[in-house]
Amino acid sequence: MTRWARPGGITGTPSVPVREIHASGLSVQRGEVLVPTVFGDELTERVSCPAAPLVAGSLQRKGRQVRLAPAPRYADSGADGDAVLYLATCPRPGGGYTAIAAATPRGDRLSAAVAFAAVQEWAAVAASRVVLAAGSPWCNGALRAAEIYRRAAAEHAGSGRTVRVLGPLSLPPETAAELDMLGVVQVTSLADAAEGDVVLFPAHGVSSQVRAEAAERGLVVIDATCPLVAQAQEGAGRLASRGQHVVLIGQRHAAAAAPIASRAVGQVTIVENTGGTTTLNVTDAQRISYMLQPGLPVESASGVISALRSRYPAAQGAPPSGLCYAPSDRLATVRAVATGSDLVLVLGDPQSSDARQVVAQARDAGARVQALGSVFELTPALIDGVTTIGIIESTSAQSGLAAQVIAAMGGLGQLSVVRRQVRTEPPALEDPQDGAGRHLRGGQTQAYRSATAVAPAGVTGPRMAST
Ligand code: SF4
Incomplete structure (x- = not known):
């Protein structure tokens, strides 16, 4: 059965067809809504639902208990069935289609009404769009330091030495969590380091006094100071x-x-x-x-x-x-994305200073801006009528959030993704000592191979350390 209706709150869109299928073999608990990431009946090819997190977000905002999971194959059982599946389809680049879908248990009218509305409101904003994605906010100096920390932690794991890094630190959230798991301890002063400890100097460097004290105390020092x-x-x-x-x-x-x-x-x-x-x-x-x-x-x-x-x-x-051009390049990138977009999504913790700063910069460039902590927070009203969406990660954004948002948007119709990155050709980011991180003890120098070029594949831009 196909139902046509105009969803409330979404303007300028035609009525949207939402199919209703009574399915056997789809197990959904009472009070729960299953949002399939992929589904299919017994006879046809399975259909992917990249927009599933968007539908799940709508349902969660409406207080429903949501299960986001692949759906088992079902049989279309006419008027009977274990569950009711609501779905709308969107064309996929290169042929075929994706679906926007939600399923509720048979007889659960309240869940059914909410699931139908969620599918309908997202289907109503399905359209071809362009994403302008800014490069990563982390600069090479910060990424290089993160790599040096990782190597140091791995090298000294099980050695009985405590690895301490002098803060304040500016690291991707996943790197900070990884270092935490590896037992790296963040300290604000050398006074917190004991004899035999390994001390990591951060990307923003340390004072001459700290350097001298570390040498005097015979601490093992690994220097991740940014070459610039x-x-x-x-x-x-x-x-x-x-x-x-x-x-x-x-x-x-x-x-x-x-x-x-x-x-x-x-x-x-x-x-x-x-x-x-x-x-x-x-x-x-x-x-x-x-x-x-x-x-x-x-x-x-x-x-x-x-x-x-x-x-x-x-x-x-x-x-x-x-000079270090990473901050200038990032600012120029934010402006370039903002001026080319109908809507800019700034990813990460909206309360973080970096996210607030990027929001302000994008607004100064004249953009309509929304901070977004997770893909589930995206709403149909936000993207209604928007054809070009800018996506800018703040330094508080979890790794993969930009990819999640882009993947979900790809479930709403044809999506072209363009990466915008302003880059000033940098001076060679070499250590004063043959491009090597320095590893010092009692005047000895051990070479660390330079970890400058560690930007993840596909990420072209700098991220900022707090220098
Ligand atoms: S922002 Fe600081 S850490 Fe990053 S590249 Fe520039 S000087 Fe180095």
Whole structure:
């Protein structure tokens, strides 16, 4: 039987055909709705339901108990049957079709009404769409550090040594969970490390004092400092040794600021904004250099640089090849996706600072934006009338969430997926020591092969460490 109806709350769509099949062999508990991920009768090929999480989300919001699972083969039993299956179909690229479906036990009228409505409302927004997917938010420096942590944890597993990583950390959620399982302990100070411990230095680096203390105590140190941060640290030290006063344009509380400033003690000032240039006090106006703290969009420094140069015309800047462009590229990517989309979904914990920042950036670019913590939160009303959907992962997004959302959208009709990523050709991300992570004990150096190129397959963009 086919029922036609116009779902409430969905505008501008025609009535939607939803088939009702009385099925034998489909076991559904009373009070429960089965949302099949795949189903089929005894005679025909099984049909996949990529949009199943979307239907399940609708049902959960309506208070139904939902089972998301492959459905066993059933027999179409006419008016009788164990269950009632509601389904609508969408054409699939290359032929065939996918289905939007839900099944309820026979005689459960309330569940049946809710299941029918859920199938109908998603079928009503089925359409051909384009997804503009931003590249991953994690930069190479953060991914490289994560890989070094993993290797260190694996190497020292069962050795009796505790592996500690100095925070604060900025890691993909799944990496943080993996390290936790491997027994890696996050600490905020070397005081928490004991004799014999392995200590991991993070991507944003550590101060000279911490480095010296670790060496003095004979701790096993594995240095995952991002090469661009290491370059900035060394640059600050070099300038200070030449008698230059270093203006570090950045944020005082950013994780990378103190490690860089520690290389130029007494000769460095952190300037956060143009106002900071007016209170700057240097003894020799001819010997002043400025550098940008890695981890900030390079464009954000232009106002400060102008103000500094107008006050100190002799001020010299670092060469552009030494800058980190990952934050600028990410910002440009967010803007590119936002301006090309009818709706932008920002994936991850909506309360996380990164998600909030990306939401604000996309809104500033004029986009309609929705933060999304899971695929189940997507609603038909959100995508009604939308033809191009931007998908941007925040750093709090679980691995695979973007793929889940894209797969579910693919169950609502033809879907083209385009990846947008703005990328400034980076300087070679090499360690100062032959591209190797450094593994030090008592002055010894053990080479770690560089883990710079560790972006997952298909992910083209940088993710941000908290530098
Ligand atoms: S933001 Fe830049 S400097 Fe900071 S860890 Fe990432 S690549 Fe390195």
